[in-house]
Amino acid sequence: MAWTNSKDAALRERAMAVIPNGMYGHQSVMLLPDDYPQFYDRAQGAYLWDTDGNRYIDYLCGYGPNLFGYGHEAIDAAYVDRMKRGDTMTGPGQAMVELAEALTAQVSHADWAMFCKNGTDATTMAMMIARNFTRKKTIVLAKGAYHGAAPWCTPLKNGVTEADRANQVFYEYNNVESLEAAVKAAGSDLAAIFASPIKHDTFVDQELPDPAYARRARELCDEHEALLIVDDVRAGFRLARDCSWSLVGVKPDLSAWGKAIANGHPISALLGAEKARFAAATIYATGSFWFSAAPMAASLATLKLIRDTDYLERTIALGERLRAGLDEAAGRHGFTLRQTGPAQMPLIMFDDDPTGAKAYFWNNALLKRGVYFHPWHNMFMTTAMTDADIDHTVEAADVSFKLLKAAGPLPPVEKLAFLHSMVD
Amino acid sequence: MAWTNSKDAALRERAMAVIPNGMYGHQSVMLLPDDYPQFYDRAQGAYLWDTDGNRYIDYLCGYGPNLFGYGHEAIDAAYVDRMKRGDTMTGPGQAMVELAEALTAQVSHADWAMFCKNGTDATTMAMMIARNFTRKKTIVLAKGAYHGAAPWCTPLKNGVTEADRANQVFYEYNNVESLEAAVKAAGSDLAAIFASPIKHDTFVDQELPDPAYARRARELCDEHEALLIVDDVRAGFRLARDCSWSLVGVKPDLSAWGKAIANGHPISALLGAEKARFAAATIYATGSFWFSAAPMAASLATLKLIRDTDYLERTIALGERLRAGLDEAAGRHGFTLRQTGPAQMPLIMFDDDPTGAKAYFWNNALLKRGVYFHPWHNMFMTTAMTDADIDHTVEAADVSFKLLKAAGPLPPVEKLAFLHSMVD
Numbered sequence: 001m002a003w004t005n006s007k008d009a010a011l012r013e014r015a016m017a018v019i020p021n022g023m024y025g026h027q028s029v030m031l032l033p034d035d036y037p038q039f040y041d042r043a044q045g046a047y048l049w050d051t052d053g054n055r056y057i058d059y060l061c062g063y064g065p066n067l068f069g070y071g072h073e074a075i076d077a078a079y080v081d082r083m084k085r086g087d088t089m090t091g092p093g094q095a096m097v098e099l100a101e102a103l104t105a106q107v108s109h110a111d112w113a114m115f116c117k118n119g120t121d122a123t124t125m126a127m128m129i130a131r132n133f134t135r136k137k138t139i140v141l142a143k144g145a146y147h148g149a150a151p152w153c154t155p156l157k158n159g160v161t162e163a164d165r166a167n168q169v170f171y172e173y174n175n176v177e178s179l180e181a182a183v184k185a186a187g188s189d190l191a192a193i194f195a196s197p198i199k200h201d202t203f204v205d206q207e208l209p210d211p212a213y214a215r216r217a218r219e220l221c222d223e224h225e226a227l228l229i230v231d232d233v234r235a236g237f238r239l240a241r242d243c244s245w246s247l248v249g250v251k252p253d254l255s256a257w258g259k260a261i262a263n264g265h266p267i268s269a270l271l272g273a274e275k276a277r278f279a280a281a282t283i284y285a286t287g288s289f290w291f292s293a294a295p296m297a298a299s300l301a302t303l304k305l306i307r308d309t310d311y312l313e314r315t316i317a318l319g320e321r322l323r324a325g326l327d328e329a330a331g332r333h334g335f336t337l338r339q340t341g342p343a344q345m346p347l348i349m350f351d352d353d354p355t356g357a358k359a360y361f362w363n364n365a366l367l368k369r370g371v372y373f374h375p376w377h378n379m380f381m382t383t384a385m386t387d388a389d390i391d392h393t394v395e396a397a398d399v400s401f402k403l404l405k406a407a408g409p410l411p412p413v414e415k416l417a418f419l420h421s422m423v424d
Numbered sequence: 425m426a427w428t429n430s431k432d433a434a435l436r437e438r439a440m441a442v443i444p445n446g447m448y449g450h451q452s453v454m455l456l457p458d459d460y461p462q463f464y465d466r467a468q469g470a471y472l473w474d475t476d477g478n479r480y481i482d483y484l485c486g487y488g489p490n491l492f493g494y495g496h497e498a499i500d501a502a503y504v505d506r507m508k509r510g511d512t513m514t515g516p517g518q519a520m521v522e523l524a525e526a527l528t529a530q531v532s533h534a535d536w537a538m539f540c541k542n543g544t545d546a547t548t549m550a551m552m553i554a555r556n557f558t559r560k561k562t563i564v565l566a567k568g569a570y571h572g573a574a575p576w577c578t579p580l581k582n583g584v585t586e587a588d589r590a591n592q593v594f595y596e597y598n599n600v601e602s603l604e605a606a607v608k609a610a611g612s613d614l615a616a617i618f619a620s621p622i623k624h625d626t627f628v629d630q631e632l633p634d635p636a637y638a639r640r641a642r643e644l645c646d647e648h649e650a651l652l653i654v655d656d657v658r659a660g661f662r663l664a665r666d667c668s669w670s671l672v673g674v675k676p677d678l679s680a681w682g683k684a685i686a687n688g689h690p691i692s693a694l695l696g697a698e699k700a701r702f703a704a705a706t707i708y709a710t711g712s713f714w715f716s717a718a719p720m721a722a723s724l725a726t727l728k729l730i731r732d733t734d735y736l737e738r739t740i741a742l743g744e745r746l747r748a749g750l751d752e753a754a755g756r757h758g759f760t761l762r763q764t765g766p767a768q769m770p771l772i773m774f775d776d777d778p779t780g781a782k783a784y785f786w787n788n789a790l791l792k793r794g795v796y797f798h799p800w801h802n803m804f805m806t807t808a809m810t811d812a813d814i815d816h817t818v819e820a821a822d823v824s825f826k827l828l829k830a831a832g833p834l835p836p837v838e839k840l841a842f843l844h845s846m847v848d
Contacts, residue, residue: 011518015521019536020538021705027516038516040513042510043511043514051518062513079507083503085465086472097439101441112444117713118542118713120711128582137585149708149709149710154707156707159554161555163590166585166587167585266719272444278444281445288487288657289489
């Protein structure tokens, strides 16, 4: 079947009338290559179908939530069974206690859990708890790290006031000296150090955490009686069956979770250590659907798979197969890729591509061949992918490299230039 | 079956180990009469069953979401059908466009829609859009009104900094002079006036909006080129099949929605007028599950019932039957109730009950008789209630009044005194 997009175009036109700019947020394709569809009809396993019926192997995985495959039978059955007995009730179900028990058993630094809906809810609660615990205000964050979409942390500043960003000091990820300088700048007012588990910022190479940096963050928090916060919303349970910083031997006081913890059902969480329990109990935190039972049941089913299957090793093996295959294909056509991040959360960019022109051409060509890649956001592997999916991807990539080479010099990607002008 | 709570007690003990203070947020029963259960096993129609198997007619309705009955067949079927085809995908489904079309057709002031998860998401976006639209900072809010659980608006101040509450001026709800004074205090910096559609603050009598106040709020926003924001999260579609302020003939620029718009499935929304479209399109707003298709399908099914049934008239009639029955029963035993708010969103308090002692005794007695009331938060009617449910409630209330009278003088409710000492 030839690739068409007439239904998507019609939906976009309707969307322009009733949604600001036709779409907003991280799922807007406004900044992606021109042919990326905006609307999807169906998702199953590792695949996504747009409204025109085109099928894609989906390496975005819903921007993280799809860990065990879209429409996972056992997880969705747990959701529906619980939903039929009662979901959003006047109080929580038993599943809330069971889930808090399961998460604190699974995550070694955690003694308690709170549940919410957005990753931003969890990071915002973490900030409030740190300020409540320390009775101090300043939070130290890595420059360029994403911690959510509230006024205190959005990447764009429209509608944000200076006061919203008060009491913040920034450091360079993985840079001990920079971190120490930021802590020094906080003086006697340090409430918390925020850290992403890996550097998974958009547009730049991903970096694993330097253990010396992670350990120093822990030490500085202890010296200043501040709290160490790991924002594991995006990477949680994708790097380890524990908090991601268990890999570098560092226990945070608080960790924020979301995305994959119920394989796509809406729930996020904040986990914390004993010492922060009272501070957590005395902030005001709530939401209309935070106590709903069905996503908690789905998360329990997801945790069972996390405990009992080789999902982690499988996603790593799939990611490594993809990385090796793409490197080989790129080389055949004279290109060099910058493949960074853990294999199961890959970011794939071109060397020598300052305007994104190569990436946009290549990603668009892959899209037309049934592969959904992203040119500047890290991607995700799901256990629903097979070796055959990876091999098909590599073949599509090979053809797309060939087309890229044949295309010759390409104009800069104007929408990217515009975006970069908007961000400081 | 005699009322018991041993399973709930056991769950609470487990919860104390793994959840700060055993529970948090608006569904914690810490501040309710002593026998209120914390955990629930099941909900169906108008009823709620706790984990010990006790059944209650639930007048909290999940704190608002349950409008058409727990487990509504058509709404839940829409959710599950869409979920099986794909819920949290790498992009939105067609339902997003359909829902934006349905809401803007239904709500007269609205030309566009954005979707999110928490009511707080919608009110926070409204604030950001107003600031982006006006390039001004000050928001004017009614003292004591609830607009969510972010640092800028929580009722408690733990973990909140002064900067989080910068650029805010307060007025007394329904008081034109107070509103004018607040706007004057904002000077040339007015970005928005926030208003609840009715005064539905906790602990105090509810008030319908004075049309003169609502019109003055509109005028002041127009004079200052600021935006008028109605926070319809709690009351949306419970007072009207349109924005609640359609009842007083005033169109806001932005309205925040949530709670009942998908009958308990997790979705909230911000609706806006044409003039705020560009400002809405240029803020950064997103969330992991904001584009999930299943809650949107459920909301479409809910809107169909809102359009096609007499749900509104039914909930009003049920509320009026309850109000009349309770007044009569109270009078028989020499008590006077203060029943305020719209009949379908009632708040029921006792006259001459400064410490809450009467309310707590009476509510607890009702609970033991299968009626779930709240002593200081407004309640909600659902179409799943029947006249027989109301009559049973009035009978239980009658017995409870009798017991209250027999109990004689009661000690003050200490937990309430503690709470009031925490809030300014």
